[in-house]
């Protein structure tokens with residue numbers, strides 16, 4: 034199965050550090066709103082990976098339930114937990130599970146699917162099944178946050194290219210490895226809206242030994258209205274949408290972030306939503 038970073042989990046954090054750490058504050062804000070109380074409640078992160086988002090949430094005092102299908106990604110997360118203070122590690126519960134079909138036997142006030150992980154589901158059937166599973170786990174007053182990338186390039190045959198694009202080169206202090214990251218845009222399926230990029234890490238060990246690690250990905254892309262229709266038809270009600278973690282409009286920015294409740298959402302916790310969403314709901318803006 035693709036998209037599980039089976040050969041490259043060890044490089045995931047250095048790859049995403051500069052790109053995506055802006056989202057942590059965004060999720061912390063929602064955790065504070067949706068899980069007030071002392072001690073705070075538990076949130077669910079789907080496809081939690083190496084804990085890039087879950088761990089800072091646990092450090093901030095929130096209990097986190099994380100699921101991911103990738104054993105290598107979870108083992109990076111577990112390694113971080115074993116180095117974390119005991120009370121932080123105790124707030125995190127991890128499980129290897131498929132976000133397209135999971136059953137944790139309870140519901141949550143906050144479910145998050147950060148950094149484009151939802152796009153790893155490429156078949157219609159698995160996408161719908163994931164949204165059904167999520168809905169079953171979202172409390173009547175709860176919120177779901179899904180972050181997708183916004184397709185900004187020309188999504189036609191010109192997206193693909195046999196040319197290997199250099200991204201960055203870094204030395205990992207702890208291991209002494211020098212890693213050069215590049216990407217090849219292998220293929221695009223415009224009918225099914227799936228892109229097939231391949232990430233390539235060329236690694237040089239301290240000893241001088243060289244290896245190449247290839248991670249072929251398969252990601253479904255969505256235009257804003259498509260995700261809106263999908264969420265609404267799956268029984269969600271979209272409360273807010275943003276183009277980036279700083280809450281800019283969906284017309285700008287690299288992301289498409291949807292904040293949704295259940296279609297049958299109870300009105301109470303809207304009082305805990307940001308003022309802009311509250312005003313919209315109350316029809317005062």
Ligand SMILES: C[S@@+](CC[C@H](N)C(=O)[O-])C[C@H]1O[C@@H](n2cnc3c(N)ncnc32)[C@H](O)[C@@H]1O
Nearest residue numbers: 037080082085101102103131132147148150153
């Ligand atoms: C781009 S990473 C995001 C990880 C983390 N959420 C973050 O923001 O750093 C995508 C994650 O989705 C996981 N994944 C892919 N398909 C999955 C599936 N069907 N069920 C659960 N996790 C999945 C991968 O293993 C990987 O950890």
